Amino acid sequence: MLSAKIEGVASLAWGLPSFRTPEYIRDSVSKALANDSDIGKYALPDGLKELREMVAEKHAQETGVAVDADTQVVITAGNMQGLNTLFHVCLNPGDEIIVTDPGFASHFQQIRLCGGKPVYWRLQEENAWALDVESLPKLITERTKAIVLVTPSNPTGKIFSKAELLQVGAIAKANNLLLFLDDPYLYLTYENKDKHFNLASQNELLDNTVYCFTFSKCYAMSGWRLGYMILPPQLKKEALKVHDATLICTPRISQVAGIAALKGDATHLRTFETVLASRRELIIQRLSRVPHVFDYIKPEGAYYIFPRIRVEHENAREFAIRLLNEAHVSVTPGSAFGPSGEHHVRMAFCVEESVINEAFDRIEAYFGRE
Ligand SMILES: Cc1ncc(COP(=O)(O)O)c(C=O)c1O
Numbered sequence: 001m002l003s004a005k006i007e008g009v010a011s012l013a014w015g016l017p018s019f020r021t022p023e024y025i026r027d028s029v030s031k032a033l034a035n036d037s038d039i040g041k042y043a044l045p046d047g048l049k050e051l052r053e054m055v056a057e058k059h060a061q062e063t064g065v066a067v068d069a070d071t072q073v074v075i076t077a078g079n080m081q082g083l084n085t086l087f088h089v090c091l092n093p094g095d096e097i098i099v100t101d102p103g104f105a106s107h108f109q110q111i112r113l114c115g116g117k118p119v120y121w122r123l124q125e126e127n128a129w130a131l132d133v134e135s136l137p138k139l140i141t142e143r144t145k146a147i148v149l150v151t152p153s154n155p156t157g158k159i160f161s162k163a164e165l166l167q168v169g170a171i172a173k174a175n176n177l178l179l180f181l182d183d184p185y186l187y188l189t190y191e192n193k194d195k196h197f198n199l200a201s202q203n204e205l206l207d208n209t210v211y212c213f214t215f216s217k218c219y220a221m222s223g224w225r226l227g228y229m230i231l232p233p234q235l236k237k238e239a240l241k242v243h244d245a246t247l248i249c250t251p252r253i254s255q256v257a258g259i260a261a262l263k264g265d266a267t268h269l270r271t272f273e274t275v276l277a278s279r280r281e282l283i284i285q286r287l288s289r290v291p292h293v294f295d296y297i298k299p300e301g302a303y304y305i306f307p308r309i310r311v312e313h314e315n316a317r318e319f320a321i322r323l324l325n326e327a328h329v330s331v332t333p334g335s336a337f338g339p340s341g342e343h344h345v346r347m348a349f350c351v352e353e354s355v356i357n358e359a360f361d362r363i364e365a366y367f368g369r370e
Contacts (some may be wrong), residue, residue: 010359047075063201090118101338146178157299162197187291286360327366
């Protein structure tokens, strides 16, 4: 990363929450390290049974869909590893996966690494980054294998509507496509809890749906590398072949941390959301002071904002490099998130308020206030 070479950069580039893993999880792992003689050993490839059973119960509570811990749950080393496994399973060279544009850059890279082709499905910026369901059928070919959805979305913070998601589900089913639901920001929906809809709740889509949850963001456990997938039994069998051949199992110590996380009452989430909501207010307030530099749409969830660049610039990359070198502020060029991300930058507001303020003080000093 270029920003590592410059000292004292105010960074809004990393999507890494500033929070520590909650104490009750850390304490429980300390105890297990002292007392559990198996803690340093492999687990079963699909994960510890106790954790899979807790996951199945959590999923049933959240979606109303009953799943079997033995045939439909895999404990992953985070959603990146889960999605990577799925792409390996479903892609032959030249096959296609539909991804939102803008969308999560690692999905595109992983699809390409598997010899596949990411097919960009443009979100409607003019409609606050909503899905454009009408344009979806035109993107489907006989090579299309799956559609990837992230809601709340990275990098826009958009929560897709229930009606749109149900339409996407119906289109996927009619075309025999898989739906990969990558869900890192499930609980970070602020005042929009009622708007958030989980497509994994639809019984009629079960054969087409893989639901991926990660503990990285909502439990501040990004370094533990822990998540899970809920998937149809036949697909689990196939996924385990890749999972076992590449990872054997998710680190057992992280799975033990996951058991502690799910046994807890998740009260930390209230704190996370309160803090993040106030950081969101701050970044919006600071952005609104530089309307000649950025236009923005208020994010509904997650902790990203994806403003359009209004000052003169060549492209998002050139702008981000200039901002870094000349103002010592680091942001992610929007073009990394797909062609529609060009002329935007992504700012992550999961950092301390002092960092947000410092970054915007520098932006104001560099571009001037209007
Ligand atoms: C959409 C999306 N998927 C996956 C990840 C990574 O998740 P994990 O840490 O579980 O691999 C991120 C992290 O930024 C993300 O935004």
